[in-house]
Amino acid sequence: MKLYQELKDKLTAPIDIAPLIYARIVLGLLMTIELCGGALSPYGKTLITGDYHFSYSFAPFIKPWSEPMLVYLHFGINFILGLMVVFGFKYRFACIAMFFSATYIFLMEKTLYINHVYLYCLLFLVFAFLPANRAFSIDTHQNPQLKSSQVPAWTVYCFVVQLSIVYFYAGLAKLNIDWLHAQPMQIWLANKADHPIPYLGVLLAHKYHAFLVAYGGIAFDLLVVPLMLWKKTRKVTFILAIFFHATNAITFGIGTFPWFSIAATALFFPPSVFRNWWIFKYFDKKLPKPNTHFFQYSDTSKSYQKFVYSFFILFFVIQFFLPWRAYLYGEDPSWTEQGHFFSWRMMLRTKRGITNFKVSDAKSDKQETVYPNQYLSYKQANKMKKDPDMILQYAHFLEEIYKKEKGYIEPIIKVESEMSLNGRRKQTFIDPNVDLTKEQRSWKLYKWVIPLTETEYIEREDKNKGVND
Structure with missing residues (x-):
């Protein structure tokens, strides 16, 4: 009982709202760019070509729009909704609408499945239940009574938990015979042999580099969270995270995900770090000073408070157990593909x-x-x-x-x-x-x-x- 009370006190303790505002602006912008940029890439083209489109077994009724213009209009609506979230305008509506709108596009074509797009859709749903518009937003400009300088700690921790789940299962999935043999990393890196920078291609395509990347990937995914949680190793680990994700971006591309991962990993730092973020200093009057007002979910109706807490408990229970189904089939998911999706099995085959x-x-x-x-x-x-x-x-x-x-x-x-x-x-x-x-x-x-x-x-x-x- 004492442990439960200590945990409850830690989760509901007031912290500076700055990291939550940072998450809304930076993560929201990166997610919006990814979810809408598909309109200008082969992603959008796939939705308007072909005589058949593959559905997910749990949503066979979701199909691409019959007219190409409607597909691009849908992407345009996503862009507007995403910016509404970033600027905190009609925030709650924008988050919920963006979740459904982006998820609908995501589910239109199974061959376009991308792990981080799935993650972005989830996070827009998470944002819908967080008070991330209580400062530095159009909503508070229009209604100053919404302003808060502090929020419950769990509203920031939920991003840390979700990111930890992604890192953990990404690392766990790499503990297989192919990855330990640096397969398929050797195959992918062999493509880099003709890199335009002299000698860089030779280095990237070398067999030992593939092993370094493979084992470095396992170590990073499994250790980054505990090392970011420990104050003494946090700064060094974050520098390594920047190097790791930037290297992935340069080597493999992977859209906005490497930059999103760097930005999201920064949420392990204490709130004071974000209070000193340059944009908040520049617009100092727009962000309420610390300790001026604490937004608590207990200030809302009890029914809404219970709904929010129940939602997050159920959400993280599903997120924790869903990836395990990949191991229950008894066959390699990289071969059968069953259990591969929605399990954070990234770059494995x-x-x-x-x-x-x-x-x-x-x-x-x-x-x-x-x-x-x-x-x-x-x-x-x-x-x-x-x-x-x-x-x-x-x-x-x-x-x-x-x-x-x-x-x-x-x-x-x-x-x-x-x-x-x-x-x-x-x-x-x-x-x-x-x-x-x-x-x-x-x-x-x-x-x-x-x-x-x-x-x-x-x-x-x-x-x-x-x-x-």
């Missing part, structure tokens, strides 16, 4: 191979071979052929196409697929004797996926294009 569909008719002698790019964009086809759930979706799509447009009475669809995981020899990926029209989507392990048996890595002369995340 690259697959090379072929997946073709053999369509025949049980009522006639009609038969045909369908290649992945026949109805899909390049990006969709490249992602689909490696993912059993997408392969199954595509088989059902082909079944309907061949019934309606090709005159097949009872289509039979089987798959010829050979795949290599992280530089191994190729092996059969999908059971070629199974008619996928008779199989249904499920969260259970697909029995028609041939278990991974190849263990030998072979030297690769070809270059793998891009990081398969």
Whole structure:
């Protein structure tokens, strides 16, 4: 009971609102850039091309807009909502609307799954329940009574907890045989051999550099949180975090995520650090002085207070346990893909191979071979052929196409697929004797996926294009 009271006192203790304002402005801006920048990248193009779009099993009803203009309009609305959050204008509405709007786009196309986009959608939902507009915002300019200089400590700790979950599971996922052999890092870094800076390409593509990056990644992901929590190592660790994420940005790109990670990791520092942030000093009058007013959730109705606390308890319970499902299937998620999404399994695998569909008719002698790019964009086809759930979706799509447009009475669809995981020899990926029209989507392990048996890595002369995340 004493421990519980001490924990409660620590979580509800008043702290300076400055780090929460920092999070709203800096993290909010980076998330907005990422979530809206897709309109100008292949991400947006994929939503408006192709004859078919892959859905998530829990949201099959979410599809891309039928008109390209509506897709770009949706991105534009996201941009406006994101800026409303950043500037603290109609803040609560903007956060909730941005969460639903950005999540809707995120769920439109499964082949476009990106871990940090999933994270950004979650954080806009988190922002909706935090008093991050109580200072340095348009809302407080219009209604000065909203101003607060202090907030409960947990409103900042929730970002620390979420970031800790991401780091922990990212590190845990790297404790697998391929990563410990610096696979697929050797494959990816081999692409850097022709770097325009003299000798840098040779260094990046060297085998020992791949091992350094692989083991450095494990150490960083698993140790960064405890070292940032310890005051004596915090500054040095943050410098290492800047180096680590900046190196990732230079080497792999990964959008805004490296810069977001640096900015979010700074939230481990005490509130006084953010009070001295230059923009707050420049607009000193806009940020209330410390200890002038403490916003407490107890100031709101008891029902709302209970709702907020219940939401965060449930939210973090789900975030903690959801990634474990990847280990419950009993097979390597990098091979089967089941449990891979929404589990912070980042940059763990690259697959090379072929997946073709053999369509025949049980009522006639009609038969045909369908290649992945026949109805899909390049990006969709490249992602689909490696993912059993997408392969199954595509088989059902082909079944309907061949019934309606090709005159097949009872289509039979089987798959010829050979795949290599992280530089191994190729092996059969999908059971070629199974008619996928008779199989249904499920969260259970697909029995028609041939278990991974190849263990030998072979030297690769070809270059793998891009990081398969």
